[in-house]
Amino acid sequence: METYGGRRTQSERDAMTVEIGYALCSAAFAAAVLFGAVAGPAYLFALPAGWRGVLVTAGAVSAVAVFLVRVVSVLVRFGRGGQPSQPGRTNPDS
DSSP states (O other), X not given: OOOXXXXXXXXXXXXXXXXXXXXXXXXXXXXXXXXXXXXXXXXXXXOOHHHHHHHHHHHHHHHHHHHHHHHHXXXXXXXXXXXXXXXXXXXTXX
16 A cells, blocks of 8 residues: 555545454354364363363454454455456566
8 A cells, every 4th residue: 555645545544444344254254163163062062170171262363363364364464455457467468
């Protein structure tokens, strides 16, 4: 995103807002799926309390990590400008 004189246009601000929303929603979904996959068996099966705590803790820690990595990766990709307009082409004159 190129800024001229330190100001962004309304369309640039809107695009940034949409991208932040996408990053947060997709990260929350990925974290919820991972937490369910790791901690789900703790509630699905009759496991001892110690194992249940281990699985829930591992699920929570990994979900937080996936959330943060997903948000950062989406926003960094957006800041770089994303994909070229024509896949497979790296130079606009090619």
